[in-house]
Amino acid sequence: MKIIRAKALGYCFGVRRAVEMAESELERGGSVYCYGPLIHNPDEMKKLEAKGLKILATNNTNSTNNENRNSEGTLLIRAHGVSPALEAGLRGQGFRIADATCPKVKANQLKAAEYYQAGRQVFIAGERGHAEIVGLLGYAPDAVVVGSKEELTANHANHANNTVVIKKPVLIAQTTFSTEEFDRIAQGLQACYPDLEIVNTICPATQERQNALRELCPQVEALLIAGGKSSANTQRLLDIARSSGKPAWVVENANELVESGLKMTLSGYTNIGLSAGASTPEWVTDAIEEELSR
């Protein structure tokens, strides 16, 4: 069996930076917390938790959980970022904040704030409820989140029919959003608002991984994506692989590859493409490849 890796896969700059920050905070000693899982990868999280990282429950809103009141220690903010109100709330509870918000997410937040403060109607192409979107909404509270072009017609009929008067509309994106869907949403919105400004804030790391996978699809019979089940960008890679018409699966680690019977299924193919989500550590992808080629 031949395994071909996508030219770009695995950890992006922002995730690597967040993991390195967590490791150096843990080395400094004292209590180190993270507001929600630092990254969407259970294997890496287990490693960090074994070193002492404690995960605080989030409520997926922009307010803090009361049970963390009067806390001490260092609290890491994830690469997805949080709203200014939530950050202030966490500081108010006594934590020292180590901000691992990815600089690209931070730039997106500041852009959203700038448009909002200028009185413009902000549209965000993204997944409602995703941590990055929850944080972004703290910077542009009246922004309209649009998940797909179809959703624009179904849930935002007033916008789709252009029955609301809005000022200087602008469209930005969740940094990990699909480029195709962003273009479709932009097209749909532009039909309603010809003066729409389109600012593609999708991260190049996301685009690189998606493009490398598209390039790989025609070269192989089936595709395997290494990544966590709750990782949005891993799921996006799976969607891209499947939309090529090739069979494709997500696997979290080498154990799951064997235990789920997927290794057996894949043994029926002579060449397999391998990609990995932006929160998948290299050691997990290596172990999957090794298991597959064994």
Ligand code: SF4
């Ligand atoms: S995908 Fe891009 S924006 Fe998101 S954490 Fe990685 S580098 Fe940052």
